[in-house]
Amino acid sequence: MAALFSKLPYWDALPELIRQVIIIVGQIVPLVVSLILCVAYLTFAERKIIGYMQTRIGPNRVGPKGWLQPIADTVKLLIKEVIIPSKSNRFLFLIAPLLSITPAFAAWAVIPLFPDFAIADVDAGLLYVLALTSLGVYGVIIAGWASNSKYAFLGAMRCAAQIVAYEIAMGFALVGVLMASGSLNLGEITAAQAGPENQWFFVPLFPLLVVFFISGIAETNRAPFDVAEGESEIVAGYHVEYSGVAFAVFFLAEYANMILIAALTSVMFLGGWDSPFSGSLFAFLEGTPLAVVQAGGLHWLAVKISFFLFCFLWFRATFPRYRYDQIMRLGWKVFIPVTILWIFVEGGMVLAGVGPWSS
């Protein structure tokens, strides 16, 4: 990446510190801008896909086939008035949306986007991701409290308990990935799956994949675990008092978190940027024009992320909302025992030398 930047004019004349800043910012800005665009079109995809699942058409008025709908939505949200409730805490009320969006974007720093590249190649990347996803709950709690509204507060309380509960199952599921790859570095975790055999971790760690992805849905407060919003009981949960840009930022954070969970699931269990055709099973492709599909890259990661995002939308269109006590039961009494059991099974597999990590 640094080689790319050195082609800029007057590059050698710049001081070292400024060069560093340019390299870092030059990687962050394209990533964040493309993420925001993805979020915009994810909302469009959600309305279209759920529309078709319910035999409706979905938005089709703005622009050709409705393609400009997200742009129109953004403009509408940006020019609406931001209303600050009376007797609420102005500072906390306005900083809460920022607190929920920052971790959702910052966690992308360690995600390996294509072979040998992540913005920050951190050794403890897995822990960094866990720490950042656990910070997102502050935005919700502070929003609920600063709004000075009972509904917002109830939503925040539900959300906080749910996120803290599912974080544990999520962390335990990642212990399995850690055992399989022998590294906390997300780049090395992907590289460990990109070997000549098809050794993506979802095969030996299938229960952990299921637990991780469902916990991810619960962490992002998406249906069927969206009791924090609960339109029918507590109107819209923690962001009921928000309007305009402040609401838009919460919205952005929810969808950015969805993309993040989809990306993490792809990186941990489906080999990240690795091509599904790179294994020795597809060796006959070598030398044919079809061999291009064997190269790993951002496009494969995008395909995997899109698959998981589709699942997010599919679940929302399919399942009714969980009752709150059943959410807690699922997290504490089902997922945590399953993960602990599978960690022991995996330990046995490591001892017996079965599994892709033995080679």
Add this chain to the structure above:
Amino acid sequence: MVLQVYFWALALLLLGASLGVITSRNPVFSALWLVLAFVTSAVLWILLEAEFLAIVLVLVYVGAVMVLFLFVIMMLDIDLDTLKKGFVRFAPVGAIVAFIIAIELVTVFVIRSTGLPVLANPPPHPAGYSNTKELGAVLYTEHVYAFELASFLLLLAIVAAITLTMRRRPGLKRQDIARQVAVQAKDRVRLVSMPVEKD
């Protein structure tokens, strides 16, 4: 040089946040200041190349413990007047603790100035050094018994806490999820065949 600027800025921020914890009128603000203090000290630890401890501090204290703290504080109906009532009674104890801590802090400077052999700054580690791996290697080999004992104590504490809060009230209605799932249509619906009645 840059490192020192970072250190002083973070140290000032940490001091400010800690002052905020004890001077805020509202306990929710105190808790939020404490969160800021934790995050700042985590960044300070990263400057010390202790990235594992720093991330775990954020993960455990900021991500879980403080969330539960805030949870409880926000739910409590706090009357600030009753909170302030004990001030005169507790002030001497607080003063004594503050005095002892101040003396301990000053001793550090005194010892440094006497020229006694104190620990020098460790040399920076090479690029491939992983703090996490080193900690794990020591914890699971040299200190494995102490480590397991500590984890056992924590497990005991969890079990004890849950046992203390478990109450069995009479007349409590419970659901058995397994029975709910296993239920068949014939358990719930009774089909009655009736001859068609004609007027």
